[in-house]
Amino acid sequence: MTIPEALRAHALAAKGFMPPDEGDALYEAAVAASCGAPGLAMLEVGSYCGRSTVWLGAAARAAGTVLFAVDHHRGSEENQPGWEWHDPSDVDPRIGKMDTLPMFRATVHDAGLEDVVVAVVGQSPTVARVWSTPLSFLFIDGGHGVEPARLDYELWTPHIAVGGTLAIHDVFPNPADGGRPPYEQIFLPAIASGRFVETSATGSLRVLRRVAEH
Numbered sequence: 001m002t003i004p005e006a007l008r009a010h011a012l013a014a015k016g017f018m019p020p021d022e023g024d025a026l027y028e029a030a031v032a033a034s035c036g037a038p039g040l041a042m043l044e045v046g047s048y049c050g051r052s053t054v055w056l057g058a059a060a061r062a063a064g065t066v067l068f069a070v071d072h073h074r075g076s077e078e079n080q081p082g083w084e085w086h087d088p089s090d091v092d093p094r095i096g097k098m099d100t101l102p103m104f105r106a107t108v109h110d111a112g113l114e115d116v117v118v119a120v121v122g123q124s125p126t127v128a129r130v131w132s133t134p135l136s137f138l139f140i141d142g143g144h145g146v147e148p149a150r151l152d153y154e155l156w157t158p159h160i161a162v163g164g165t166l167a168i169h170d171v172f173p174n175p176a177d178g179g180r181p182p183y184e185q186i187f188l189p190a191i192a193s194g195r196f197v198e199t200s201a202t203g204s205l206r207v208l209r210r211v212a213e214h
């Protein structure tokens, strides 16, 4: 299952951090997830300017469901001024804080995905604590610090239906390749819990299937 070429072009044109091969794998995993948990919604934590959102919105459309895209649009720690992954054009000069919501909206609009992508603008733990809609697919690519990653694991993964899928970005088992929290706070606990088994790996993307309720 591959993403329609026109949509893929929009994904590649969008600003962001999702490499093309990992985006294609994300699309494939999300479409496949809808077979394991038919009809249920998909959710992404960490949309930034909407790059991964295009692959996942396209998958939601193919699966006949919707994608919730959760982000406070104020940037992660590593996106702030002085950090490695900062882009000055992401800052709203009026308040001196990042605001990526306008770019996100432009990406989703231009890709023609406004009928399937629902932006949820807020802090991930705040949204997760009141969330009650079961998910066929959860993609975690939000804050990569220890506490944000731990909270995303703890608060979001219970919402994945058995048979559904958890995808995690920036998983680096080798410390030389990148930061630890997505691996140590999300991937390892998911496997250790016995609720998830790994089904594929592409670059730093890990795809896990939920096999048990507890």
Ligand code: SAH
Pocket (backbone or CB within 6 Å): 015, 016, 017, 018, 045, 046, 047, 048, 049, 050, 051, 052, 053, 070, 071, 072, 073, 074, 075, 076, 077, 100, 122, 123, 124, 125, 141, 142, 143, 144, 148
């Ligand atoms: N998936 C994107 C990249 C996401 S970058 C792509 O394909 O390019 C990480 C994003 O997570 C940032 O936009 C940041 O604002 C968001 N984020 C980090 N911590 C968050 C939190 N606690 N709540 C909501 N969003 C958060």
Ligand code: MG
Pocket (backbone or CB within 6 Å): 017, 141, 169, 170
């Ligand atoms: Mg990422």
